[in-house]
Amino acid sequence: MSIKLEDIKYTYMPGTPFEKVALSDLYLEIREGEILALIGPTGSGKTTLLQHINGLLRPDSGSVFIDGEELTKKNLFKIRQKIGYVFQYPEQQLFEETVFKDIAFGLNRLKLPEDEVRARVYDAARLVGVSENLLERSVFDLSGGEKRRVAICGVLVTKPKYLMLDEPASGLDPEGKNAMLRLLKTFRDAGITVIFVSHNMNDVAETADRVVVINDGRIERQGTPREIFTEHDFLSGIGLSVPDVTDFFRLLSERTGVEIPDIITLDEGYAYLRDVYSKGGIPS
Secondary structure, three states, X not given: OEEEEEEEEEEEOOOOOOOEEEEEEEEEEEEOOOEEEEEOOOOOOHHHHHHHHOOOOOOOEEEEEEOOXXXXXXXXXXXXXXXXXXXXXXXXXXXXXXXXXXHHHHHHHHOOOHHHXXXXXXXXXXXXXXXXXXXXXXXXXXXXXXXXXXXXXXXXXXOOOEXXXXXXXXXXXXXXXXXXXXXXXXXXHOOOEEEEXXXXXXXXXXXXXXXXXXXXXXXXXXXXXXXXXXXXXXXXHOOOOOOHHXXXXXXXXXXXXXXXXXXXXXXXXXXXHHHHHHOOXXXX
């Protein structure tokens, strides 16, 4: 099963001086069980694409299919139960008296028994790494990273099959960012398909199974992180960068004249340097 977008077109404020084509002739399949990263310049259509998947926006033309069922107004509520959406800076939406109540808030419409609500809250907290001693604290007493975890818990309690996140690591300190990226892999390993938007190519290279490049409302490339980040000229041509470690080793190759394989993650970089220096170092 999968998510499919077929021939999606969408225009903001049509017929006005501010008309902007946000998506055009867009086809995409999101495979079950993967971590998919959406990258592209600011205003390229990444968030607009996410909002079509869960029905926040309806296409001018084209169709969205969730597990083979076309998304319509009639089945919107049912299909949304399969899809969790974590907005950018979700911690700004926390408002309840305690962490437990905030996580449980999304279950209110489902009218579940109290014991099931409690079980779902505790299950989500364990998955995301929110300790039980935090559940009765005020949401306003938490750190930034803790708040973001709580906000994600509030989405996971509905048991989505697909989880979408807009810039999940944005604004976090290095420790919080790394923990958040590890969480995305935890969700995938728990059977949740993850789709996330990011402007940080380091995060994408370290986390994604597949990368989709959007530019001017169209998908211009898709492939593994390695396939995408070896296209340096293409990416720079649309205003995107490659991971810092990729730039470092490209510069090292140019300065030394040594041919260095494509390296896109820090672990690959460490492994390469250990191997090279164990054999006498990189010749100048």
